[in-house]
Amino acid sequence: MSKAGYGQLICVLLLIAFIGFSFFVEEDTVKAADEIGAAVTENISTQGLKNFDGERLSSQFGFDVDEFDSFFYCGSEDIMDVREILIIRDSEKAALEKAAKTIEKKSEEKYSTYKDYDPVASSLLEKSVLEISRGAIIYIVHDDAAAGLEAFFKCVEE
Amino acid sequence: MVFSSATFLFLFFPLFLILYNLKLFKDKNKETLKKNTVLLIMSLIFYAWGEPVYIILMLLSIFYNYNAVIDIDRYISSPKKKKLVFVCALIFNIFMLGFFKYYGFVVESINGLFSLSLPVKNIPLPVGISFYTFQVLSYVIDVYRGDVKAQRNIIPFATYISMFPQLIAGPIVQYSDVEKQLSDRQVTAEKFAAGIMFFIKGLGKKVIFANTVGAVYTEILGMETATLSVVTSWLGIICYTLQIYFDFSGYSDMAIGLGKMLGFDFLQNFNFPYKAVSITDFWRRWHISLSSWFRDYVYIPLGGNRKGTARTILNIFVVWSLTGLWHGAAWNFIAWGVFYGVLLIAEKYVFASVIEKIPKFIRYTVTMVIVMIGWVFFSNESLSAAFDYIGSMFGLWDNCFIDSTAEYLLSGNLFSVIIMILCATGVFAALPRIKNFRVNIAFMSIGYIGIFILCIIYLISETYNPFLYFRF
DSSP states (O other), X not given: OOHHHHHHHHHHHHHHHHHHHHHHSOOOOXXXXXXXXXXXXXXXXXXXXXXXXXXXXXXXXXXXXXXXSEEEEEEOSSTTOXXXXXXXXXXXXXXXXXXHHHHHHHHHHHHHHHXXXXXXXXXXXXXXXXXXXXXXXXEEESTTXXXXXXXXXXXXXX | OOTTSHHIIIIIHHHHXXXXXXXXXXXXXXXXXXXXXXXXXXXXXXXXHHOTTTHHHHHHHHHHHHHHHHHHHHGGGOHHHHHHHHHHHHHHHHHHHXXXXXXXXXXXXHHHHHTOOOOOOOOOOOTTHHHHHHHHHHXXXXXXXXXXXXXXXXXXXXXXXXXXXXXXXXXXXXXXXHHHHHHOOOOOHHHHHHHHHHHHHHHHIIIIIIHHHHHHHHHHHTSOGGGOOHHHHHHHHHHHHHHHHHHHHHHHHHHHHHHHHHTOOOOOOOSOGGGOSSHHHHHHHSSHHHHHHHIIIIITTTTTTSSOHHHHHHHHHHHHHHHHHHHOSSHHHHHHHHHHHHHHHHHHHTSHHHHTTSOHHHHHHHHHHHHHHHHHHHHSSSHHHHHHHHHHHTTTTOXXXXXXXXXXXXXXHHHHHHHHHHHHTTTTTTSOOOSSHHXXXXXXXXXXXXXXXXXXXXXXXXXXXXXXXXXX
């Protein structure tokens, strides 16, 4: 076989490997943020929390919510209650990463605001969870953040 | 990365131009090789910007076909071996395109047909795969036929496949059209200026026109079909008709313009298709590079019109089914292709003698109505949704003729739609030019600068808006 023949053979093998690899790559969930949010809030207490619209989300994080495929946002009306659950679904990975950075920054700002005078709030913020998986972001500030995160993973992987 | 983004306009392209035009060698050949290398590297960055994983696929296509063509050239005196390598190359390319574009569609169709529930993995479509695969196929076939020489240097070959101006959404450039330019091209001031004008024209078509009417159509498509008035339905499809033309021809103009700025001459991809007075005429004017590709590499090899009427009809049917399938892995695209196939056959064999006798205005109107009905299949996600929409266009679901929604949409968009129709049908382009060269240049410069500024204003206020043809 010629050198060029070997070149072709290697490319064929690599293509097969690439296709095989494509089957193992995790794919995005088809569920909307509302559905994921419902699964998460089933597993953690939402007493004192209520669902908010995009306006509230925009004012809290500065997002243009129209850019996302869907979102779920719930929090407390009480300014001293830092608990919140945010889920964003988007097919664009870059958009999710950008949103996650913004959330992280806001969370840190909030933590530095509360840390000197509200140990409960600052402790919750310190233990807050921010993850991206299967085309969705979850951000939870809650006593049961771990349970919420588990429910999130279960829901998006189904 | 899209041409109509700030990243491309103000970062990528200026940086690219600096590197591309940086003169490093006195020797012309070395300088061209440097230019090709810069173009190749920047094209790979351009592609990887949005498709970091699927760049592997494009590189595999480049390496495989480069080697295959070397072998085809080597076995010139051994036809059997030459044919074997050629057939393997065809299989490789068609399989690669077929798998990444049609795998999901095929499995879902099998599931639907045999009531099975085979798992379907959602594999994203690699951007531009239909375009670069068709380019590479044209090259392999041309070398096999002996129409072009095999490129022994991988840099110009990889540059041809990955060239960022036309990589994502065409036009499909045949190797024979750029073979000489890959090894020797000149960028004159006139050519560069013409390139800028083409680019701005395309940017304006996309940002100012396509996005504006696209928003109207999206709004109408979001409404319940049964409740649409006849006027709203027609307004919607007129907006989509304009959107797809300005979107796609805008991209082609930008690609042609960028090509000129780099010293390439890509062939025209659109020639005022909405001036067409028959379906045959329409397809001579719309996506010319794709029609030419199917003519040269499918229709003619199948025998074209040289093997009798029945075979010609079959050939047209095959070509148009494939054209539909090329546009997307869905039944509505196949229906769209077959729709045109049937119409073209009818024009050729049934109405050929009658058409010429019909007044031009009536021919034009009928053609446009047919084209718009075709776009309904194209723009809806399923066949049933397309038929529902067509029903509302003709009031089949007891739709009222006009309602307050239609009046509201017309009052806000009628003027812009009329302007766009005039532009799309070439009325403005046919206006007499100012004869004084300097005055003409001054007016054109002011006009193009104005369009560019307007585009930037639109881009700042808009969110991400990809080109429609990216999904093909």
